[in-house]
Amino acid sequence: MSESQRFPTAVHALVYLAHSKATPHQPVRSVELACSVNASHVGVRRVTARLVKAGLIGSQDGRKGGAWLRADPERITLDQVLEAVAGPVRLGATPPSWADEPAGSLGTAIVAAIAQAEAAMLQRLSKISIADLVDATRPDGS
Template identity: 35%
Template sequence: MKNEKCGGAATPRWFGYALQSLVYLAHHAENDVRCPSGEIATKVCTEATLMRRILARLARANIVEAREGRDGGYFLRKPPETITLAEVYRALEMTEPLCTGLMDTASDGMIGMEIKGAFSGIMKETEQLMMTLLEKRTVADLVKEVYEVKK
C-alpha cells in the first residue's frame, strides 16, 4: 500500500481511489452487497482512513450511501450508468487540478516566472477539456472495461 496523507485537502490521487472504489462497489451492486471501507481500501491499495474520507465526500454528493451495523458498509445510491466521472471529480472538491505539476515548475528561475501566465492558460484549457471528457464517461463504462475484459 502506498502511504497517502489523510489530511482534509483532496489531492488528484483521491480521484483515482474514488473511481476504483466506485467500480468495485458497482461490480458488487448486482448482488446487493454492502462493502466495508476496510475491504474497499484493501482492494484499491490505500489506507482505510483515507478511503473513509473519500467515501464521506462521495456520500455528501449522494453518490454512495453508508449503512452502519453488522450488515453495514457502502453501496451506490444510484445506477453506475448515471454517475459521470465529472460528478465524482467535483464531489471530491480537490484543491488542486490534476495538472498542477506544470505550475510547480514555473516558480523558480528567470524563465519560470515569465512563463507562469502561459502555463496558467494551458492549465485552464486542459481542465476544461478534461471536464468535457469526464462528463461523457460513467462509472458503468469503467466497470465494463475492467470486468468484461477479464471474462
C-alpha cells in the same frame, strides 16, 4: 491518503461497488473496499465520506454497515467523482506578473492555456461513466 490518490481511489471504490451490486441491505464494508483498493480503511473511509456528501453513494455505520451506489453507474461520470473528492479542479495557481517581464503578458497566456486544459479534461471526464469502467474490466472486455 495523499490528495493525488483520492480520485483513483474513489473511482476504484465506485467500480467495485458497481461490480458487487451492493445495496442498502447488502452494503460493501470499508475494510473490503480497502482490501480491493490496497489502501488503509481509514483513507478509504475519508474518500467514501466525500462520495456520500456528494450523493454518489449511500453509507451506513455499524457492524452491518457499509456502502452502496445511490445512482445507476451509467449516470455517475468521472467529472462528478473528481469534483466530489478534489473540489474545483485547478491545474495550477495564477502566476505572478511583473511589469518588466520580457515576454509581455505571459501570465495572461499561461492562465488561458491552463483554463483550456482544465476545460478539455473535465469535458472528457464527463463522457466516461462508472458503467464504462465496469464494462472495461469484464474478463471478456465487453
